[in-house]
Amino acid sequence: MLGFAVGDSFRPAAEQMSAKAGVAAIDAYRATVGYALGRTGIVRCRFEPSCSAYGREAIRRYGSPRGFILTAGRILRCQPFAKGGWDPVP
Secondary structure (H helix, E strand, C coil): CHHHHHHHCCCCHHHCHHHHHHHHHHHHHHHHHHHHHHHHCCCCCCEECCHHHHHHHHHHHHCHHHHHHHHHHHHHHCCCCCCCEECCCC
16 A cells, blocks of 8 residues: 555546545545534635635645645644635645
8 A cells, every 4th residue: 555655646636536535535525524523614614716726726736745745744734823815835
């Protein structure tokens, strides 16, 4: 399994199975949990694009290893004292 993950990271982002799985997981989150939280109005992302949209774009653009790292960094920046605002995928 580790060999697959390492080999997958050398493929272009559009061909990585792990990137496709990551994008599918984000889409599932957005369709279920994200939708429910957004409808309540309790939870709202401080950044634009939203953290899930950022993660989806980062993984699609850079593939799974770098995309997941960028997404994790973005989620860690999203906290109550964050200024928020426009924060696109680099």
